[in-house]
Amino acid sequence: MQAKQHLNSEATEQCEKVAVTVALGDGIGPEITRATLDILAAAGARIAPEYIDIGEKLYLSGHSSGIAPDAWESLRRNKVFLKGPVTTPAGDGYKSLNVTIRKTLGLYANVRPCVSYAPFVATLHPKLDIVIVRENEEDLYAGIEHRQSDEVFQCLKLISRPGCEKIVRYAFDYARSHGRKKVTCMVKDNIMKMTDGLFYKVFQEIAVEYPDIATERYIIDIGAARLATQPQRFDVIVTPNLYGDILSDIAAEMTGSVGLAPSANIGEQIAMFEAIHGSAPDIAGQGVANPSGLLLAAVMMLVHIGQAEVAARVHNAWLATLEEGIHTADLQGEQSQQVVSTAGFAEAVIARLGRLPQRFTPVQYQSQPRQPAVKNLYKRATPAHKVLLGVDIFLHERNFTPEQLASRLLALTKGILHLQMITNRGVKVWPEGFPETFCTDHWRCRFMPAQSTQFTQLPQEVKQQDIVQLLQTLTQAGLDVMKTENLYSFNGERGFALGQGQ
């Protein structure tokens, strides 16, 4: 009877195990991943690893993204991914596996805790303890680039409301569940009033739902400067993709130990956990690599799947190991008592499971139910009342002055759409341009109904057909149109920026 009960309880425990897709990766990947899994097993992590192959082997066998269909199936099924570092072979035609996984699986949040471990790791900033929450899917990283003229190349920066809402909400949820006190938003909304302006507007909207978390905003230039000089001022930072890319590298480097830093890529359905360092093929197979980055990523994973207690046990044992001077070769220094192998380090952490660090502050993770498979879903808003007000038509022309171009356009256009302004790289050059303004061969010509120039209360609505007609006229006259951008209002609010100097 007792035996049966024991069996039942074991069975229950078995049922509770969370299936986790694991990739050993390339280079030092297999050794650090095995060390990590050994520690997790000894700590009582209730996980069931399912192994997939990714990386070099797959690239070289003809999968240009470094991953095969059955591996995708495993990720879809398990929705949690512990990933060793991979090697992307040199040469064109091999795509970044991380970018592919992030974008196709919608991993919208890149979460990177950066912590200094002085005096065990030398740093000028011993009090650095920051989490960067970086938007991971949009911004300039949408990869939409066009060459539009002999001289001008363009990349689209896209910022979406769902993208902003998801990342900002994630940052506040993270702050709350991890006992963080403040979320700082960094944007450049003094220049990019619409795109970065949206990000900050959403930040303000969502902040009111978290009255227990302090908030602040920095313009990215001075914010990055403060981060580089006074990192102790910051707690959680939430920011668009490009700024986050820069800030998270700055913060990680400032800790003095990029090798210890973990990161998480979180999606609505799937999450991926990894070290931020690479596969270090030069020291692969020697058993000397430091497994700490991946181990701390596994700690993030345990919190994510609702095993906060195990996460804290592992993290505290790791801190105790570090402060007792049991170090892998990369951390060898004055504070080292014993330099150990990868496996030796794992054994040392296992031997300390259940202990709290004495010099570092022990870590606590808030016990919370396992994250739902689908969380933080974006709720699409009611559509705004959108009114078409005109069009920006971009021309590739090298032989005109602004005045000549304007004359030609004015002579050609007879319909509702009138030429209101010409800019070159954003600066108004007609009407009333400055002769000193340098002009490329890339002209933006704004067409709106005559009375809409000043964007009065009742601008005149335009029809798509008017724009098609205008394009017809211009192209038939031999003008080299290479792109258009429609001008709208949304619920009466202007949906386009004025020209510089307008």
Next chain:
Amino acid sequence: MQAKQHLNSEATEQCEKVAVTVALGDGIGPEITRATLDILAAAGARIAPEYIDIGEKLYLSGHSSGIAPDAWESLRRNKVFLKGPVTTPAGDGYKSLNVTIRKTLGLYANVRPCVSYAPFVATLHPKLDIVIVRENEEDLYAGIEHRQSDEVFQCLKLISRPGCEKIVRYAFDYARSHGRKKVTCMVKDNIMKMTDGLFYKVFQEIAVEYPDIATERYIIDIGAARLATQPQRFDVIVTPNLYGDILSDIAAEMTGSVGLAPSANIGEQIAMFEAIHGSAPDIAGQGVANPSGLLLAAVMMLVHIGQAEVAARVHNAWLATLEEGIHTADLQGEQSQQVVSTAGFAEAVIARLGRLPQRFTPVQYQSQPRQPAVKNLYKRATPAHKVLLGVDIFLHERNFTPEQLASRLLALTKGILHLQMITNRGVKVWPEGFPETFCTDHWRCRFMPAQSTQFTQLPQEVKQQDIVQLLQTLTQAGLDVMKTENLYSFNGERGFALGQGQ
């Protein structure tokens, strides 16, 4: 006879004086500008100041850019501008004077030397001595933003060949004429292969003309991280506008003394010199402000107008003053021997004219002819052979799956242009999308002739008329087109990026 000769020589000297437009500015502007001009006069600078009013007074008298027509005339006439800090009044409708001046006068280079003055200014980075050369006109700062759907906002990043050539050439010229050894290029060309790729390509092209200058390239994220941790690795850094904005604030802040930093804004015809600090209205009129930022800007101006010897005399006297502990209140510290007023500081510098610093390395500026009024003019290249290959049409649609949208487009389009791909925020969602990809209401639909899909050697040329016809068809069918981007090849090279996952 002797008297007459003396008169003649004086007259010659008089003739050599360079007319310089000077604005005292707002707040502490007048006191620091007067202190600066006193030092220049005592040092024998051959300049003739012509004063203009800009800033607060002008803003409030109805000039929305803070500058009046006669001031523009002075700038155009003299082409050299020493500018005190200005106050932009709070409230909408007042435009940044600096942005207006930069963009309308084509000041394409923002040059910011950042130097640590340890132990007189506390810093974690005593060996920092860097010049950031930031592109100043284009990139995301063209201010071209559009809201395109309920959910998506867009900002255009424009990078032009003339913009890149001018800034890169300026950086190498600056390095050579200032005895600098290395120019580092920072870009994100692993992601933005076309725009940032152009910047780096131009950097490589121009670098070969300067075999005496070492070069290196960093991806901006790791570059910024290295700057923040090991600034002594860098010498001159050249970079596009946004990155330069961030890097120059980081470097200035790391010196510990934003108040000492000068900057120059250089155009083909006109150049502007100023401190990077603001007008500090809280301490205005008290005679306690530190004039060093503007004074060092004036030193840059003297080098620019070919008065290198005077520039070095002023700079070395300033260094001697600093190291003797004669400090304004902002620098008061352990190393201060005497705390002086703004005027007292100017007197101390004047008293040391002709002396070299003992602890700091004396400054030398290479004697060179006065910069020509128009220099570094961009030579427009021969046009490439441009072939129109298709079009990206962007739709605002909220009620379709990618498959449904593709079906509808396939059913509608009968001409030469066939639907090849649909992406959402850059990620391919048709054909063969992933169900996990999050889709906004903003769809990019790529149309090319059927046989051009793989961009074979001989893609089929499209006519503008084909695109107009396609737009006609789509809009008549009620599809909500909100922008287009034409697809070209230039001299046979693809002028557009593939979709992510394509």
